[in-house]
Amino acid sequence: MDEQIGRYRLIKELGEGAMARVYLAELETGIGFKRKVALKVVRPEYAKDKKFVALMGREAMIGSMLQHPNIVQTLEFNEADGRSFLALEFVEGETLGELLEKDTGEGPGLPLMVALEAMVQVLKGLSYAHNLRSPEGDVMGIVHRDLKPGNIMLSRHGLVKVMDFGIAKAKIASANITTAGQVRGTPIYMAPEQVTGKPLDGRADQFAAGTVLYELLTGKQLFIDNNLIRIMQRVARAEVQEQVSEATNLHPDLGPILTKMWARDPNERYEDCEEAARHLEDIVFALKSAGRSVQDTSPSGPADDAGNDTDDGDDESQGLFGALGEFVRRLFGSSAPKAPPPKKKRRKRKRKRAAAKPPPVATRPESQGSLEVVFEDATSSNFEAPVTKEPAAEPDKPLDGTTARMMLGPQTGEESTVKPTPPAPEPAGESQTGKMDPFFYENFDE
Numbered sequence: 001m002d003e004q005i006g007r008y009r010l011i012k013e014l015g016e017g018a019m020a021r022v023y024l025a026e027l028e029t030g031i032g033f034k035r036k037v038a039l040k041v042v043r044p045e046y047a048k049d050k051k052f053v054a055l056m057g058r059e060a061m062i063g064s065m066l067q068h069p070n071i072v073q074t075l076e077f078n079e080a081d082g083r084s085f086l087a088l089e090f091v092e093g094e095t096l097g098e099l100l101e102k103d104t105g106e107g108p109g110l111p112l113m114v115a116l117e118a119m120v121q122v123l124k125g126l127s128y129a130h131n132l133r134s135p136e137g138d139v140m141g142i143v144h145r146d147l148k149p150g151n152i153m154l155s156r157h158g159l160v161k162v163m164d165f166g167i168a169k170a171k172i173a174s175a176n177i178t179t180a181g182q183v184r185g186t187p188i189y190m191a192p193e194q195v196t197g198k199p200l201d202g203r204a205d206q207f208a209a210g211t212v213l214y215e216l217l218t219g220k221q222l223f224i225d226n227n228l229i230r231i232m233q234r235v236a237r238a239e240v241q242e243q244v245s246e247a248t249n250l251h252p253d254l255g256p257i258l259t260k261m262w263a264r265d266p267n268e269r270y271e272d273c274e275e276a277a278r279h280l281e282d283i284v285f286a287l288k289s290a291g292r293s294v295q296d297t298s299p300s301g302p303a304d305d306a307g308n309d310t311d312d313g314d315d316e317s318q319g320l321f322g323a324l325g326e327f328v329r330r331l332f333g334s335s336a337p338k339a340p341p342p343k344k345k346r347r348k349r350k351r352k353r354a355a356a357k358p359p360p361v362a363t364r365p366e367s368q369g370s371l372e373v374v375f376e377d378a379t380s381s382n383f384e385a386p387v388t389k390e391p392a393a394e395p396d397k398p399l400d401g402t403t404a405r406m407m408l409g410p411q412t413g414e415e416s417t418v419k420p421t422p423p424a425p426e427p428a429g430e431s432q433t434g435k436m437d438p439f440f441y442e443n444f445d446e
Helices: 048-067 097-103 114-128 200-219 227-238 239-249 254-261 274-294 322-332
Strands: 003-004 008-016 020-028 033-041 074-080 083-089 094-095 150-157 160-162 182-185 306-309 346-347 405-407
Touching: 003 074, 008 033, 020 083, 033 048, 048 074, 048 083, 048 150, 083 200, 094 097, 094 405, 097 200, 097 346, 114 150, 114 160, 114 322, 160 322, 200 239, 200 254
Parallel strands: none
Antiparallel strands: 003 008, 008 020, 020 033, 033 083, 074 083, 094 150, 150 160, 182 405, 306 346
């Protein structure tokens, strides 16, 4: 591909949506500076659509405010050669949605520690967005509204990044483009207040994060059904009792955490995603501590056959995301940096005198002083906490992940009859494993 858009040279196409294409592109300046980016280019037929361009402008404006290691950066929104484009940080890796669709050799989901460590990063990025303040000191109130595995990247370096704030909501007049009463997002990942058209805050993203975590752990979509109305009804009622039991079987503390994240009433959830992240971190540390205990009671534990005391020391040098880093190395190869192993201190015991008799008297008048030697050396210890994984049930029949937008009328509790229209094209990267009944497509578009 040899095409130029403004300062960007297009390298290859990464994906295609209904209204834009995404390319891997390279920015090169006259003095030799180069940087790879993901360039989202508006299709020519939509370039003159003022509302769509305004939506992309809103995405760029919100994205430009978000500077966090767990959020994909927005670099530029501009127009060149008659084409509107959005330049984003290029993350070399895969989305969590892509990982769930491939055979990683770990079963239908991801290993418990990997899923927990990934979600801790997601929740920290979301907490940052929810609490971001304007230059005037006001909370911006940014809500992602479309968190799902396909919008979360796992980089080759072990970082997890939330992307696609394209339909994010913020308390900014210029960003308030969505018509009142519209529901935007992917229904199976919505919160109850989102499917019913109620006001949203960051706790809606927390509900979605719980749904994503369940999918990472089990490989199953939570609110899946072949009928869109029934999906939204299940979400609105927060039907998660069976899934909470599954999570509790994986770890006894996980069920209560998901119960709180999935609370139907937002006021009953964690006040902030950072709090949910801390509770998941507690499970991670508990699992690592249990792993160290197993290691310490092994034959090569604290006291070896030579009578040496061993002290594992502090394991903090391995970092929180040890299991995730190891998973990335297995997945992508050796490009991910490996955490340094913890240092071990080995102290030699003071030996008892072998002979019961006192030593012979020295011929010199000076007494011979005793010398106690302490040896310290670094030894390698790579240990991964064991993961107990329950066999997953057969995955439910998936529904295509169409991102839907629905005009909600008065809440009468009755289903309205609508005429069938052809489904809109699906954005790239979304799985097309099922079809909804045609009459549910009216008033839904990308």
